[in-house]
Each structure stands twice: as C-alpha cells, then as structure tokens.
Amino acid sequence: MPELNNFEYMIEDYSLYCTSKNLSKKTIISYDKTLQLFAMYLENELNVVSFEQVEPKHIRHYIKYLQERGKYTVATANADINSPENRDDFGKELSPNTINNYIRNIKVFFNFMVEERYIRESPAERIKYLKKREKIKEAITREELKKILDQFDVLTLHGHRDYIITKLLVSTGARIGETLSLTDDDIDFKNGVIIFKDTKNKKEKVGYLTNRMSFELKRWINFREKYSQHPNEWLFPTNRGTKLQVTSYGKSLRSAGKKAGIEDVHPHRLRATFAIEFLRNGGSIHVLSRLLDHSNIQTTMIYLNMSERDLRKEFIKYHPRIEI
Structure with missing residues (x-):
C-alpha cells in the first residue's frame, strides 16, 4: 500500500x-x-497531513467548522471568485443542503480510496447527513414577473437574451445550467420541443414549448443573427460569442429583481414558479416530476407546500361554513 503524504x-x-x-x-x-x-482545514487546523490519517472525528470537526464559518470566507489558492466580499451573501450561514453536498463529496472520495486499496475503511462511512430545513417555495406572481421582465433592455443583445432566458425558464421549468448549454439545433420548432443535453444526470431530456414561447425564441434567434458580431455556437451566447456562464445570468436576474423591487430572485425560483403554477392549474405531481427531471418524486413533493397566502385562499374557498 503506497504511503499517502500528499x-x-x-x-x-x-x-x-x-x-x-x-x-x-x-x-x-x-x-x-x-x-x-477539506485538505486545507485538516492541515492548518488539525495538523493532519495525509488522507490516510483522517478519522471520523476529523470529519465531524470539519462539519462543525462549516456550520460556523460564513460563505466565501475561505477560498482555495485557485478560487475563481473575484472580490467575494462584494457578494450579497458573503459571510452568510452555509445551508444544511450545502454542507450535505460537502459531506457527500467527501464520502464519495473516501469510497474511491477504499476501492483503490489506499485505505481499508472509509472514515466517512458512518458520518450522517444534516437534517435539511425545507423551505416553502414562493412562486413569483404574474405581476412580479412582468415587472422583472420590464427591467431588461430588449433593444440590446444581452438584454434581449436575458429576457428570453427568463421567459424560457419559467415556461419550461428547466435548470439554468442545461438551458445555457442549448444550441439552435436543440430546438425543434415543428414539433414544439426542446432537447436538453447537458442535464444533471447526463441523459437527454425533452422539454415542451408553448406557441408563444416558440414565437419568442424565433424572434430572439432572428434578433441575435442580425446584431451579433460573432458566429453563434450557443443559443444564448455572450456579446463575444462565448458560452454564457450561470453566474453572469444569475447576477443579471438578481439586478432586474432589485430594480423591480422584488427580493430573492434567482434562476431556481423561476423553476419553482413553473412547478407551483403547474400544480395549481391541476397538473399531476408525477408528470411534474418527469418534467423537472427529478430522480425521486420525493424531491418534487416540496412544491406541494403552500404559502400563507395560498392557505388563506383555500381556507376561504373551501370552509364548511358550519359556525352557529
């Protein structure tokens, strides 16, 4: 067994x-x-200098540390975030979901170490995930969405692009990463479908286009071809013709939300809005799970949670009126 010291x-x-x-x-x-x-923490805080020295207690110490430190307060030498202290969420608490992602990645790594016979047993095997705090997802209302869309300057290439991306996300429930990986060839206007290839599980996924969304996409492609100065490999390129990054669109969307007076606007909230409105209109949870490309229907169930506004509305609508 090779000695692990690096x-x-x-x-x-x-x-x-x-x-x-x-x-x-x-x-x-x-x-x-x-x-x-993880390696930085082990070496700097616990004086553990090789992965074969790692014990379950070291991982638990690290989890406690993650619960106490804020977002972006620690970075690796090759971190790609410029001026993290300028981010709106700098220093905020890491969510249980985020910490669970760290735990999962560490578990998978040590499983690899066992498979390769670098170590006999994974120190992460008995480490438990944190209990998730499920948030009730609030949909963006039709009026709020209109206000957000009004903030994009559709006479500019990047403004028109972000306007269409926003409409597509709320119309299809797609993830932002798979959306920004689309090419023109992924759109089948004749059959009203859109093929997402860069999906979370690496399998192609079919999305569906309304007539209105098809019209908007055709108009965007014509606009892009007329005003873009570069060959377009992507459906939604940057002004330089390169692939648009998730962080860049997210920043643009948050800015539009703030200008519209609406807080906490991000790509996943557009996806949540699609899901909630689909269910409100009588859609099946099983169909929605397929449309959202969830591996487990339990993941989709969170969209069944109702906001206080929805609860009061349903209370008024269905109250049995039995008071005396």
Whole structure:
C-alpha cells in the first residue's frame, strides 16, 4: 500500500478517476473544490497531513467548522471568485443542503480510496447527513414577473437574451445550467420541443414549448443573427460569442429583481414558479416530476407546500361554513 503524504497528489489522482468515468466538468470541479478546502482545514487546523490519517472525528470537526464559518470566507489558492466580499451573501450561514453536498463529496472520495486499496475503511462511512430545513417555495406572481421582465433592455443583445432566458425558464421549468448549454439545433420548432443535453444526470431530456414561447425564441434567434458580431455556437451566447456562464445570468436576474423591487430572485425560483403554477392549474405531481427531471418524486413533493397566502385562499374557498 503506497504511503499517502500528499493531499494534492491524491486529489489529482481522484480527479483523473472522475474524468475516466465521464463525469461532468461541473461535478469534477465541485469534488476538487470540496477536497481542496477539506485538505486545507485538516492541515492548518488539525495538523493532519495525509488522507490516510483522517478519522471520523476529523470529519465531524470539519462539519462543525462549516456550520460556523460564513460563505466565501475561505477560498482555495485557485478560487475563481473575484472580490467575494462584494457578494450579497458573503459571510452568510452555509445551508444544511450545502454542507450535505460537502459531506457527500467527501464520502464519495473516501469510497474511491477504499476501492483503490489506499485505505481499508472509509472514515466517512458512518458520518450522517444534516437534517435539511425545507423551505416553502414562493412562486413569483404574474405581476412580479412582468415587472422583472420590464427591467431588461430588449433593444440590446444581452438584454434581449436575458429576457428570453427568463421567459424560457419559467415556461419550461428547466435548470439554468442545461438551458445555457442549448444550441439552435436543440430546438425543434415543428414539433414544439426542446432537447436538453447537458442535464444533471447526463441523459437527454425533452422539454415542451408553448406557441408563444416558440414565437419568442424565433424572434430572439432572428434578433441575435442580425446584431451579433460573432458566429453563434450557443443559443444564448455572450456579446463575444462565448458560452454564457450561470453566474453572469444569475447576477443579471438578481439586478432586474432589485430594480423591480422584488427580493430573492434567482434562476431556481423561476423553476419553482413553473412547478407551483403547474400544480395549481391541476397538473399531476408525477408528470411534474418527469418534467423537472427529478430522480425521486420525493424531491418534487416540496412544491406541494403552500404559502400563507395560498392557505388563506383555500381556507376561504373551501370552509364548511358550519359556525352557529
């Protein structure tokens, strides 16, 4: 069994393994970031200098540390976030979901270590995930959506682009990452479908277009071809013709939300809005789970939670009127 005395070597070895398994670039980056931060903590705080020295108590110490430190307050040497202190969420508490992602990545890494016979037993095997705090997802109202869309300057290339992306997300319930990976060839206007290829599970997913959304997309493509100065590989390129990044669109959407006087506007909330409105209109939870590409229907069930506004509305509508 080789002696493990170099964190960087083992992380690089694991990264090569992930690449050979054809995992997505996004997933590999997530693993790499998690393990780099974990290694920094082990070495700096616990004087643990190799992964074979890691014990369950070290991982539990790290989880406690994650619960206490704020977002973006620690970064690896090759971090790609510029001026993190300027972010709106800088220093805010890490959510249980985020910490669970760290735990999952660490567990998978140590499973790899066991499979490769670097260690006999995973120190993460008995580490428990944190209990998630499920939030009731609030849909964006039709009036609020109109206010947000009004903030995009559709006479500019980037403004028109972000306007259409916003409409497409709320119309299809798609994830922002798979949406920004679309090309013109992924749109089948004749049959009113859209093929998402860069999905979370790496399997192609079919989305459906309303007549209105098809019209909007055709108009966007014509506008882009007329005013873009670059060949367009992507359906929603940057002004330079490169692939638009999730963070760039997210920043634009948040800015539009703030200008409209609406807080907490982000791409996933558009997806949640699609889901909630689909159910409100009588859609099946099972169909919605397929449309959202959830691996488990339990993930979709959160959209059944009602806001206080919805509860009062249903109370008034269905009250049995039995008071005396």
